Amino acid sequence: MPDLMHVLGAYMDSADGPSVMAATRVLEQELSSETHRHARGQLFGSIKGLISVHLDEGVWIVPAIHAVWIPPHHAHSGRSYGPYHGWSAYIAEAACASLPKQPCTIRVSGLLREAVLRLASLTPEAAVSPSEAQLHICAVVLDEIRGLPVEEFGLPFPRDARLQRIARALMANPADPRDMEDWADFGAISSRTLSRRFVTETGFNFTSWRQRVRLLRSLEMLAEGMSVTAIALDLGYASVSAYIGLFRRTFGQTPASYRLRARAL
Template identity: 45%
Template sequence: MSSTTQQPDLADLKDGAAGPLAIVVSQCVEGSSLVEPHSHGRGQLLGVWRGLLTLGTEFGKWLVPNVHAVWIPPGQLHWASAHGQVDTWSIYVQSGAGEGLPERPATLRISALLRETVRRLESLNSEPAGAMRGLLELVVINEIRSLPIEELSLPMPTSPSLMKIAQELLAQPADDRSLDAWAGLANISPRTLNRRFPLETGYSLGTWRQRARLLRGLELLAEGRSVTTVALELGYSNISAFIALFKRTFGATPTQYMR
């Protein structure tokens, strides 16, 4: 565990209405690991203090850098994988407090207030319920409701043939193979690839690849890499083109966004 405070009874997570209004759990994971598919009776806001976490649901894949968190509604089947050392935090919210919260998995840009309130609330895990805890729980719930939703998901293909392409691009975002080459990898025709990829993901192959690069760019920026280093690693020979694309997508330059 990443905290010396006593962790709450995780049995409360099975019953979405039992226990405190909000439960904070932190964990430290060493080395690559996989959390098998599961669900909770409570809603869960999952984030990281440090490292990289990948979250998957039936709706797609989310990459979680430390400036964002993913909201998982009660009962939503999900799984996760960690890469290297990852310090995670989760807020488990009573199912009855879900009014105003997203009904489907969503990426939220976390605030400084939420971050500090989570730390303070976690420090009270070993203490009896009291007025201070009640106030902090309400702050957490209302702050989650107010956080902006950002389109940081990456819908994954459903067929094995197109999944091969997606996995290759996730492993090597700078891979710039032609449409014919990708179609050959999937053992389908370029025309079929052009038709099926948008049907399965909602994006053309080119747009999906661009999206995968930008999400990977967010991870690298969150790790402290420079904008130039990130752009080159993602396969952009023109740094200005990467910055312009980033700004069109997220409404701010990489430097402004990370601030």
């Protein structure tokens, strides 16, 4: 008898099947997926641990209590960091018409999480042919995705090829100490154009975008179990207190508090 993941695979690019299907996954080791796309929209959620989702538009981080929404037909890949327990809801393309049109990160409500986990617990037969009660749960999932607030855990990617070269180098090594003039030379672009186009194409100035790369990478490092001091040093912060202060201003809590909260969920 096929398991739920095999059943889900059969409906990824089909107009048939229920509006919402769901599954959970537990990973003890890090795992990465190749770039792929499907006709169903997908919502990645985390119960424990962290994953990053890479799209053409940028990189989205999925810490605990948040989820990434990917509309249908968007190419994406994913990677987990440390032990991970998460869930995914797969939304039929027709049901995505009233959902966000662009990838985004949303704060997960307890109701959304429990509704998805309920659907993920169904047998393959029930997942394909849900009862009236289960259809109500599907409707709850759609309503929650529609109404929950968008959170700023994304990192928009610039479109200009010169800026992309700079952006990818910074993502590969967030601690790189080069200043804007050096990065402009690296990208074969003037520093003035670099500064102007970064704001136009990402909504962040270059310095803020660079800070965000470091902060999002620090979420991954926290999930991997690294100490706050080691993270601050590895990412090139002037001091541990500078890292903690920026983290608190951005995420509303200290790195240590974030780690404790994520482990408690």
